[in-house]
Amino acid sequence: MGVSLRDIAERAGVSLATVSNVVNGYRPVGERTRQRVQQAVDELGYSPNLSARHLRRGRTGLIALAIPELNNPYFAELAEIAIREAAGLGYTLVMENTAADREAELLLLDGSRRHIIDGLIFSPVRIGREEVLARTADSPLVLIGEGVHDVPHDHIAIDNVAASQAAIQHLVEIGRRRIAFIGAADGGDRQSAHLRLRGYREALAAAGLPYRPRLVAGTPEFGRRDGRTAMRDLLALGEPPDAVFGYNDLVAVGALRALTEAGHRVPEDVAVIGIDDIEEGLFSTPTLTTIAPDKEAIGRLAVRRLVARIEGAEVTDALTVQTPFRLIRRESTCGRRGGNSGAVAPPFRYRPPDGS
Amino acid sequence: MGVSLRDIAERAGVSLATVSNVVNGYRPVGERTRQRVQQAVDELGYSPNLSARHLRRGRTGLIALAIPELNNPYFAELAEIAIREAAGLGYTLVMENTAADREAELLLLDGSRRHIIDGLIFSPVRIGREEVLARTADSPLVLIGEGVHDVPHDHIAIDNVAASQAAIQHLVEIGRRRIAFIGAADGGDRQSAHLRLRGYREALAAAGLPYRPRLVAGTPEFGRRDGRTAMRDLLALGEPPDAVFGYNDLVAVGALRALTEAGHRVPEDVAVIGIDDIEEGLFSTPTLTTIAPDKEAIGRLAVRRLVARIEGAEVTDALTVQTPFRLIRRESTCGRRGGNSGAVAPPFRYRPPDGS
C-alpha cells in the first residue's frame, strides 16, 4: 500500500491527529509543526486513502448522474458541465445510463449502487411519482427533466409546455398552418413527450389552427432514426405538413434527413424545429432552428443543490427551479443561407434560477 | 447508517464471518445456516458497504476512462460501451475529461485521484512516452489510441496509418487527384494526427500523386468548427481540392458545412471522408463516408484487459492489440442519394484482436 498518515506522523514526530489537521485544515496547527509535517508529506508523497476517509465519514465522495441516453449529445453536453461542477466541489461524478429502461431506473432508485453514492441526479422517463415516493434510500435526490413532479425532492427543468408553445408560435409566425409534431410517446410513459404535445396543442389553439391527430407521430424512442421514420410516414400522408416540430433536435435531424431524401426543400416546403440546441444543429444542412435550454444552468444547479443537501442543508424545502430557454432561429425555418451562427432571438421567457 | 454485517449476524444468530461467506461465497456454508442468513439479509435489506470492503481489500472498485473530448460522439459511444462492460464485471467506471489539456493528463497519471481508482484507461494526446514512463502510480494502465507507443502497458488502437491509407485509396479509386487533409496537429503534439498525415502522404505516393503541403490544413482542435474553418481556408486557395480527408468525422462534418455554404457540390466537386463512424454521419447531407473503427472491440477489450490486470494477471507481458476497421461508403464520396444505410465494404484490413 501507499504512504499512510501514520508514516507521516512517525517521520515528523507528531501524532496522527496533527497530521490529519495539517492535511485537511480541520483545526489550527502551529507553524513549526505544520512545516515539519508538510515536509514529511512532500518527501514521502502522501495522499489520503479515500476508502478509509469515506468509511469513517459515512460518505463516498461520489455522486451519480443518471440519464436515459448517453448517446444523445444533449446529455453528453450536460454531463460534461456536471462533471466539471462536481469536480470543483470535491466530488467525483459517475454516469449511469438507464437507456430509458424501467428496470434500470428502479434499480437506480433503490438498488445496491445506492450505497456507493452520496447522492443522485436523475432524469427519469419510465417511472412516475409513485415509484419515487416509494424510494427507501435516504441519500439526496435531485430530479431533472419533466419525468416526475410533485415529489419532495429538488427539481430542475425547463417548462416544456412553454418551450413547445414558443416553437409552434415561431412556426405560425413564419406562416405555417399544417404543423406536425414528431415524438409523441408511443408507449405513453415519457412525461416530457406529453407536455411537449400539450404545448403543441395549446399553441395551435391559440393560433386558431385545428388540431389534426394525423399530424402527430408517435415514436418508440427519440433518436435520429425515429425522426426519420416518422417523417417518412408523415410524407406518405395525402397532404403532407408544411412544418415539423421535433420532440428534440435528434428527432428533428432525422426528419430533416427524411425530407432531403424525399426531395422536399427545407424550409421552403417544410420548416423544421427541434429542442436542445445540440452543436450538430449548427452544422446540419440546413442548420436547425431550435429551442435552447440553458444547459449550463441546469448542470451546475443540479450539482450544487445535490452537494448542498449532501453536506447537510436540510433547511430549505425541496425547491423546483425552471431554467430559462430561448429560441434560436436558423436556416430550417428562416431560409437564410451562409450564416455561420444562428441569429439569437431575445429570450422568449426567462425565469432566473434561484442560486443554489 | 444502513444495515451492516453485524446486524445480520445477530439476527441470524451466527458470526460475522459466516454472514460474509454467505453473501460473497468465499467459503462453503452449511445449507441450514445459509438459509437463516439469507432470510435475515432479505428481511433487513442488507447490501455491503463498499467503502469498508475497499478499505479492507485495498481496492475501490472504480476504474476511470480518460478521454480528450467528451463532446465528441465517438468518445461518447465508446464510453457507453465501456461503462456497460465495466458494470458487467462489477466495476464502476468514472469518466475523466482531460479536454486535451497537458496538465490534466499529467495529473491523471500521477495526481491524487489515482488513489481513488483501481485502474485507468487512458487516451493521451498531449503527453508522450517519457511522461508515461515516469509515472509513479502502480495501478494498471491501459492505453487507447495512438498517443503513446512502446511503453510497458497494454495498448489498444487501430492502425492509424493504415486507416488513412484506406481513406486516401478510396478517394483515389473514385478518381480524385487533389486530395486535401484537414486536421494536421498545429501544435504538433497529437500523435494520431501525425500518423494520419503519414498515412495520407504514403497513400498519395503509392498512387503516384504529388504531396502538396498547401493541401494540408492544421487545426487547433478537432471539432466541427475546426473543420469548417480549415475548409474555408482551403477553398480560398487558387485551385481548391477535389477531395478532403478529415482527421475525424467531426472535422469532416465541419468541412461538409463549409462546402455547402460556399456552394460547392459534394461529392461532385469535392468528395469528403472522415474517420470514426459517428451516427451523425449517417444523417448529414450528404451522408458521410467514413473509416469505422470497431468501437465495441476497443471499449470491451480495454475494460477486460484492465480488470484482468487489477485482479492480478501479471503473467502476460503488456500486449498491443490492433482492432479492425472498415470503410463505409456513403454519399459524400459516392454520390448515391436516398440510401438509408451506407453500403458496407468488406474489411480493408482485419486483425482479429487477442481476446482478453
Place this chain on the structure above:
DNA sequence: CTGAAAGCGCTAACAT
C-alpha cells in the same frame, strides 16, 4: 463447517 479477533487508514470526541 463455523467462530473470534486483528486490523485496513482515517476522523472526531475527548483529554491534556
Place this chain on the structure above:
DNA sequence: ATGTTAGCGCTTTCAG
C-alpha cells in the same frame, strides 16, 4: 496547540 483513542464495516487469518 497537540495527543490518545475508539471505532466506521469489512475480509481474512487462525482456531476450533
